Amino acid sequence: MxxxxxxxxxxxxxxxxxxxxxxxxxxxxxxxxxxxxxxxxxxxxxxxxxxxxxxxxxxxxxxxxxxxxxxxxxxxxxxxxxxxxxxxxxxxxxxxxxxxxxxxxxxxxxxxDQQDLPAITAFANQIAASWQKARLMQDLERSLRELQRTQGELIQAQKMEAIGRLAGGIAHDFNNLLTAIGGYAQLLLERFTGSDPARADLEEIKKATGKAGALTRQLLAFSRKQVLQPRVLDLNEVITNMQTMLRPLIGEHIALEASLAPELGRVKADPLQLEQVIMNLAINAADAMPRGGRLILETDNVEVEPGLEPAAPELRPGLYVLLAVSDDGVGMDSDTQGRLFEPFFTTKPPGKGTGLGLSTVYGIVAQSGGHVQAYSRPGYGSSFKVYLPRMPDPDIPAAEPPSPPPAQGSRGGETVLLVDEDAAARDLLSKVLGARGYTVLEADQAETALAQADGRGAQVQLVISDVILPGGMGGEALAALLASRHPGMRFLFVSGYTAGAVRHGGLLPPGARFLQRPFGPEALARAVREVLDG
Ligand SMILES: Nc1ncnc2c1ncn2[C@@H]1O[C@H](COP(=O)(O)OP(=O)(O)OP(=O)(O)O)[C@@H](O)[C@H]1O
Ligand SMILES: [Mg+2]
The missing domain is CATH 3.30.450.40 (GAF domain)
Incomplete structure (x- = not known):
């Protein structure tokens, strides 16, 4: 033993x-x-x-x-x-x-007897050495994955920065040229009398100049070179006022739902630009549901902790107002997700999309000090999450120090089984829980999770599973099966989709404990304790 x-x-x-x-x-x-x-x-x-x-x-x-x-x-x-x-x-x-x-x-x-001691001691040394080797290999694999992930993020951030500078530079020069073209067209228009056929041609030039101007403005928005007129506002109000405008834009076949947090904090942003953000996201969502579906607008007060999972380097720790726009449409593969915010990236047929909607969203949100993130899987719809810095509440004294996390509060010795397709995401969770005393097992899909849990019997006390898993079985079905085989086993679901999106989509039974990504180590440890003790 x-x-x-x-x-x-x-x-x-x-x-x-x-x-x-x-x-x-x-x-x-x-x-x-x-x-x-x-x-x-x-x-x-x-x-x-x-x-x-x-x-x-x-x-x-x-x-x-x-x-x-x-x-x-x-x-x-x-x-x-x-x-x-x-x-x-x-x-x-x-x-x-x-x-x-x-x-x-x-x-x-x-x-x-005593004579067996040397052989058994030698055997113990062999065991210790192999154990060490296995652990080093595991550590090495983890570090490698971590490196790949951060490298990917860095490349992505640099790419956006470079495209932003390029687009901004071009848009700026273009804008000057367009002003000249439009100005001279106007001068000429004034020279020709009402019946002259040249007038119609000049009108066309002016119209095209106007369209080109709108495009360059979107590019300027992407490269955060827009003049914004920010003021302190209530995002819930903006959304409520927009609903009548959104309705006809998204079409009859789509149900529009709003789940707005009461006592939502204020944000500082340009209200017109914010409407632009919501509109672009809503139109994309509608485009993703050609045969109808649900469009869900959600707001919430959220706190971003350090050490977030999955790490989003641009999302700094602090207090935010979250705006989420979710749909249960076609979803996106990872290639599309990697290029989403690039200007002119579109998967829509020519004439249908210019690929500037999300770049505009990206620019406006970034210029407002916020961050936008997308979660999606093909076939499971998408959640776009916009984080805007929350303004300090005038009713609460500003100097309130954040309560320090309880040092020993959220620990435990239980065995936890993590089920997630993404190895990097499992690594992070495993590290957090391991450091807090838990024994952590891992599985990349439902089948391996079942084998792990069945093999360990009652030893697995908690299963933390992503709502969506590769292969046929999702998190909910896995939990139902495990619960029937191992009464007493507890479950915690995680997902990048918002609570509204997963619950309305029927991916979770009512009352299931759910943690929305991205979350930090403290939030995870707390939720784990609550589910185990609850
Ligand atoms: N909610 C969504 N569901 C599925 N795919 C989406 C969603 N939102 C965006 N996409 C994908 O991202 C691409 C880029 O979106 P973006 O809004 O930037 O451009 P577009 O919608 O194609 O064109 P434009 O917004 O300029 O009319 C889309 O072509 C689509 O492939
Ligand atoms: Mg769009």
């Missing part, structure tokens, strides 16, 4: 046992739960303390060893356990990695 030290450093836990199914079942019955669920206290079990703290190698009477290790109320089962394991002696050896004791190897047998 291999016992590994828990991150807290005061307990060890069974990590591997070579005993057969039958003995394991017997021991489980005697303990009232699987041995893997018991944390053995290092300080109160004398022989474990000797092995871990003093690095001693011990040959012990098995019953005495088991009895010492078990917590008080279970000590009486030691004799029965030793019988179930059909053992008489135990040799306990520290597992040492780079001078640090990470756990202990316990070998049970009916027949062991």
């Amino acid at each position: 291999v016992f590994l030290a828990e991150p807290d450093g005061t307990t060890v836990r069974l990590a591997y046992s070579s005993h057969g199914q039958e003995s394991a079942q017997a021991v489980r019955a005697l303990l009232g739960r699987p041995a893997k669920e018991i944390a053995f206290d290092i300080e109160s079990a004398e022989q474990i303390r000797k092995v871990i703290r003093e690095r001693r190698v011990l040959l012990l009477d098995a019953e005495e060893a088991v009895s010492q290790a078990l917590p008080g109320e279970l000590k009486t089962q030691a004799a029965a356990i030793v019988r179930a394991l059909n053992t008489r002696w135990a040799i306990e050896v520290p597992l040492t990695v780079e001078e640090k004791v990470i756990g202990l190897l316990v070998v049970h047998s009916g027949d062991l």
